[in-house]
Amino acid sequence: MASFANNKGLLRTVSVLQGFPTSSLVIGDNDSNDRTDMETENSNTSKKTRHDVALFMNFLQNTKRESRVMLDIDSDTLDNYIAEFLSTIRQKDMSQYEPSSLRSMFASLERYLKMHKYAYSLYSEYRFEKAREALRSKQNELKQQGKGNRPNAARAITEEEQELLYTKGILGMHNAEALLNTVWWNVTRFFGMRAGAEQHKLQWGDVTLRTAASGVEFCEFNERQMKVRSGADLRTIGCVNPKMWAISNNMDNPRDPVAAYKKFSAMRPAAMKRPDSPFYLAINNSKDSDWFKCQPLGINTLKSLMKKMFTKAALPTKGMGKITNHSARKTMIESMKDALPEPISLPIDVQSGGGCFHMNSIG
Incomplete structure (x- = not known):
């Protein structure tokens, strides 16, 4: 079995031929500091693409003794190479990858070729049918071995847990911590926001309080450019801005998302109500009237909110799936499925964590 060990000298040579910055192809701790030409991609996606392309290049050099750069290889040969790569690739300890990992590698190669204006798509061209079939076959083989069950995947929050x-x-809404938790919970499940960087980049002006013709108040998410919605591809632009509606006329009702938003607005410093102010603020532990500081909530704190809530409530965070921030999105998706009159297949970008929801009708 071929071993794809790190070969920094080899990768430096390949990087020069490919036009990549040298550091961008070296797999190591410095990846987080690299900057590539993928300016429109999310930084994590860029890092993943570089890593997977480096693995494939290493395979070409060490296993196939291929001296041509990837972009110069004819489609028939490249099809065979990718098929063999997906069928034989192993982790450093020689264990098998998860089916989803192989799929993401395939996607990384497609992104790289598309970025460099390669003539054919791995997803749609008949020239790459062998590569696609190798991916399907390998994924099926791994699933039969028990891979892909994702026992550690985030799970949705039950109604009983929400009540607790x-x-x-x-x-x-009785103190700053509970209010922050509540606003985050509402924004995530009503607007479909991702758990980490996307929430951290949220600004105060991205959410506006409005009143419908019926007199009912609602908060509307005014979508800016986010991870999968850069504006370059019109298919990724949401048709309707997400909204969360008031459920009562009682502004002291903590379960009313509009009431929580208005309380959050009232308890934040006036200087933090500009449109470009960070949405989530650090808690003010002093005795000032404002519950929150004039500084953003740290991203690490933001990423751990759901788990901290469960821990503080003495609720289990493991078992049939883990409790993470993504659990809030899972809860939203499950609620959407339950609201539909008949079973449907949710769009891929919803299932995999995207934020564009296209549904014709909800009963």
Whole structure:
């Protein structure tokens, strides 16, 4: 079995031929500091693309003794190479990859070729049918071995657990921590926001309070350019801005998302109400009237909110799936499925964490 060990000298040579910055193809701790020409991609996606392309280039050099750069290889030969790569690739300890990991490698190669204006697509051209079939076959083989069950995947929050978070005071409007948790919970499940960087980049002006013709108040998410919605591809632009509606006329109702938003607005410093102010603010532990500081909430704190809520409420965070920030999105997706009159297949970008929802009708 071929081993794809790191070969920095080899990768430096390949990087020069490919036009990549030298450091961008070396797999190592410095990856997080690299900057590539993929300016429109999310930084994590760029890093993943570089890593997977480097693996494939290493395979070409060490296993196939291929001296041509990837972009110069004819499609028939490249099809065979990718098929063999997906069928034989192993992790450093020689264990098998998860089916989803192979799929993401295939996607990385497609992104790289598309970025460099390669003539053919791995996804749609008949020239790459062998590569696609190798991916399908390998994924099926791995699933038969028990791979891909994702026992550690994030799970949705049950209605009982949501109620316990309120009754135990983890969610609510009675103090800054509970209010912050509640606003984050509402924004995630009503607007479909991702758990980490996308939420951290949210600005105060991205959410506006409006009143419908019926007199009911609602908060509307005014979508800016986010991870998968750069504006370059019209298919990734949401048709309707997401909204969360008031459910009562009681502004002291902690379960009313509009009431929580208005309380969050009232308890933040006036200087933090500019459109470009960070949406999530650090908690002010002093005795000032404002519950929040004039500084953004740290991204690490933001990323761990859901798990901290469960821990503080003494609820289990492991078992049939883990509790993470993504659990809030899972809860939203499950709620959408339950609201539909008949089973449907959700768009791929919804299932995989995207933020564009296209549904014709909800009963």
